[in-house]
Amino acid sequence: MAETSICFNSETVEKPLRAHSHERFKRDSRRDRKSMDKPLAELPGEPRIASRDQLYFNRELSWLAFNQRVLEEACNPGHPLLERVRFLSISASNLDEFFMVRVAGLKAHQALGVEERSIDGRTPGQQLAAVSLGADRLVAQQHEAWNGLRAALAEAGVMVVGMEPLDGAAEAWLNEYFREQIFPLLTPQAIDPAHPFPFLPNRGFALIFELRKGKAEPIRELIMLPQALPRFLRIPGAESRYIALDTLIRRQIDNLFPKYEVLCGGTFRVIRDSDIEVEEEAEDLVRYFRTAIKRRRRGRVVRLEIEPGMPDALVRLVQQGVDAAGAITAESRGLLGMADLSVLVDEDRPELKFPPFDSRFPERIREHGGDCFAAIRAKDILVHHPYESFEVVVEFVRQAAADPDVVAIKQTLYRAGSKSPIVRALIDAAEAGKSVTAVIELKARFDEEQNLMWAAALERAGVQVVYGFIEWKTHAKVSMVVRREGKGYRTYCHFGTGNYHPVSARIYTDFSYFTADPKLGRDAAKLFNFITGYLEPKNLRQLVISPLMLRDELIRLIDAEIAAAREGRPSGVWAKMNSLVDQAIIDKLYDASAAGVPIDLVVRGICCLRPGVPGLSDNIYVKSIVGRFLEHGRLWCFANGHQLPHPGAKVYISSADWMPRNLDRRIEYMLPIENPTVHAQLLEQVMLANLLDNEQSWRLRPDGSYERLRRKPGEGFNLHHYFMSNPSLSGRGQALRKGRKVPKLRFQRGR
Secondary structure, three states: OOOOOOOOOOOOOOOOOHHHHOOHHHHHHHHHEEEEEEEEOHHHOOOOOOHHHHHHHOHHHHHHHHHHHHHHHOOOOOOOOOHHHHHHHHHHHHHHHHHHHHHHHHHHHHHHHHOOOOOOOOOOOHHHHHHHHHHHHHHHHHHHHHHHHHHHHHOOOOEEEOOOOHHHHHHHHHHHHHHHHHHOOOOOOOOOOOEEOOOOOOEEEEEEEEEOOOOOOOOOEEEOOOOOOOOEEEEEEEEEEEEEHHHHHHHHHHHHHHOOOEOOOOOEEEEEOOOOOOOOOOOOOOHHHHHHHHHOOOOOEEEEEEOOOOHHHHHHHHHOOOOOOOOOOEEOOOOOHHHHHOOOOHHOOOOOOOOOOEEEHHHHHOOOOOOHHHHHOOOOOEEEEEOEEOOHHHHHHHHHHHHOOEEEEEEEEEHHHHHHHHHHHHHHHHHHHHHHHHEEEOOOOHHHHHHHHHHHHHHHHOOOOOOOOOOEEEOEEEEEEEEEEEEEEEEEEEEEOOOOOOOOOEEEEEEOOOOOOOOHHHHHHHHHHHHHHHOOOOOOOOOOOOOOOOOHHHHHHHHHHHHHHOOOOOOOEEEEEEOOOOHHHHHHHHHHOOOOOOOEEOOOOOEOOOOOOOOOOOOEEEEEEEOOOOOOEEEEOOOOOOOOOOOOOOOEEEOOOOOOHHHHHHEEEEOOOOOOHHHHHHHHHHHHHHHOOOOOOOOOOOOOOEEOOOOOOOOOOOOOHHHHOOOOOHHHHHHOOOOOOOOOOOOOOOO
């Protein structure tokens, strides 16, 4: 794996970010587009586009490529050691969820004989074959990464022990802990006709052994790891030593099976189908989801991971026991369940982690004595998370709950977390006699159970809880507060690109937009009426909503850029999103490229568009940013007859990605930014900085591979470091106008 040092040279300063943007960015963009203008046959490993099936990348394989980039961060020596372990854990957790949802869906299609082809023309069976190979390769790389990290951790004094002997004090503690805390929870079970194979829950671990006592016939015993126990235990002492629960059980095997000889055995793990299909005829969504969550725990096995060296007879026994006949059985040559390594990151070793970063509360609200409503009345406010604190969103709802002049609050909740201050504020508001409506999305994958709990608590407090549509998810993040002012009422709105979740808001980059614009207030009210009462919104002034109109509006905006290019006027598209999958949008971008529209995309995860292909996508450049924070905010910019960046460009934020699910099966919003200050902040600071990053960016090549952008020392620009050192958008704008310096930049696209 490539090892690339990441360093931010704050001593090298040259030009303001805004000043750099105009001429050098355009010049470098033209040069690099020209460098890609050669036949694919001349590029090693890059296929010639021969048919429509080769116009797009496969969604599932593109996702595996994204998780590969996450794993690469675990191998990046520029990151502190425990942060590299965190990236490895995230990569493993991502892969588990991929099998639980995406691979499970392909398996279901295959079993039902569904031959619907993917965007790149593959059948479910063909996709499964490719995904299995890609996943096995990724798992092998995860194990390779863990071997290197484990050795480096040991050198740094953080050890994960195996079967090797330990000092007397450690051995004594392990013996006592096993005897007092673990042994009572274990239930060894013989596997024979009288003792059928037990049920293993999703992501469940078990050990299976073949044992013999004296000259008797061998017996087979299974031990399930209790899910209530942590996977890794910290051994007390001055040293930082951890042991996996399954390793500890193996060390104590003689105490579990006295007088028995272990002939063979090993550890295995199951991953089950965990998606929930919503039936259109489901009359009671709450009851349906409570039942479906229970079914999820017993979903069919999608992947069976076994320890290497397990005899074939034991493997067949396990396969039959967990009913894994149609599952992918994989031999994992290393630690199973590497997602559990996240426990190690909690070790109190600050020198092995990123320097702490405390986000700032927005200055604009501080200037108004902390009064959110006074600050928003004065001027629209853009908050850039996590550089600026999510606490401002919480405070907005808290102040609404406590303010005697607030008469109504409406709020969407997709993911709120297990300890949500937003939900607590809504409960307080309802108990204070305000009219409170909460739209809770039960179909928020893996948060369904938590959302059911919040729904019950809110209803008990008197909140009007609405679950939205059966067939569509409510994914838009909107909060609306109606306040009595003078002789009338004023509506305050919050539009977010991320969830109302205080934990993810510390690691996801997102936007919060606060406004008291009456037009947006009326649009937000119509959006809520659509969700709660199926009243299709008419005459929306600014908001664009899916699934009603968002795709059509995007296509119209791209068509306008095509027309400008054909007329010889400036054109361009700059867009930042998490995923790009929708075929209609991709085809329209291809049309725009052919017309000469320069298109620069920052797509963090899945991208099915094939960039840089002569005659098809010469003018499209795609990059992915993977770093300390998870890029999550959606930001779209259209030249509108001007040279980007320009005050006359059209700028939008959104809760949606360019995917069929977001455009066809979810309630999403797209919000035009007309406030000049916020427009400039988003276009000339946030979007431009994403395009200029060259220290944690990967270029998507025409063959589907990603290459990390490399820079000489002193010429790098790290997006996250820049915003961490300049957390306030308003302050940053003032500083730029005063000539504040940033590192010298040389943006050379794709080189």
